[in-house]
Amino acid sequence: xxxxxxxxxxxxxxxxxxxxxxxxxxxxxxxxxxxxxxxxxxxxxxxxxxxxxxxxxxxxxxxxxxxxxxxxxxxxxxxxxxxxxxxxxxxxxxxxxxxxxxxxxxxxxxxxxxxxxxxxxxxxxxxxxxxxxxxxxxxxxxxxxxxxxxxxxxxxxxxxxxxxxxxx
Numbered sequence: 001x002x003x004x005x006x007x008x009x010x011x012x013x014x015x016x017x018x019x020x021x022x023x024x025x026x027x028x029x030x031x032x033x034x035x036x037x038x039x040x041x042x043x044x045x046x047x048x049x050x051x052x053x054x055x056x057x058x059x060x061x062x063x064x065x066x067x068x069x070x071x072x073x074x075x076x077x078x079x080x081x082x083x084x085x086x087x088x089x090x091x092x093x094x095x096x097x098x099x100x101x102x103x104x105x106x107x108x109x110x111x112x113x114x115x116x117x118x119x120x121x122x123x124x125x126x127x128x129x130x131x132x133x134x135x136x137x138x139x140x141x142x143x144x145x146x147x148x149x150x151x152x153x154x155x156x157x158x159x160x161x162x163x164x165x166x167x168x
Contacts (some may be wrong), residue, residue: 008163033161044068048162050081053138053149059083059147060091066124068166075121077104079107082116082140090141091120098124131163 019045037045048064057081066076078101082088086108103121109116130136133155138149151159 001046002071016112018068018108034166039067046166050152051155052152053145055149056153057084058086058140058147059148060140065128066127068129075102076124077119078122079117079119082118084114086142086147087116088140088141088142092139092141093122093126093128093130093136094139095136097129099130116125128163130168131159131167134160 024119032047033049035047035049037047039045045065045067050061050063053060053062060080062080064076064078067074087152088104091104093101099122104118104120107117107119116158136151141148
């Protein structure tokens, strides 16, 4: 019986470490802003809950996934949803310098709801800059137009929170 318990415990531990274990701090605010997962010794993966950028008639909602890293040039994943029939050619964050979304790929498009989902990457160091620079914006270059989107107040608070708890 004891060996059966040890085997079951081993299976549970292997499953938990291979899938990642959610390890958010006890702060209820942390769960609203980001989720953290144990990946391996000294490595955590973070999922920043969706942020919102908008202008009068468009919105872009990015969510961000990354692993903590000392390498400022490592890439992080930015998945985002766009409302409307727009298809971006180029998307930039503008902080003190432009930050280009790289390798933008369409994941899916729902023509009934007028929503498209994309994936892209930016550099780890650039995301840190976005969190530190509250007066930023996103500019989407389309075939015949340019759209400027601004973060709402909740997004600015979330980015400030991420900066305070993950980057300082």
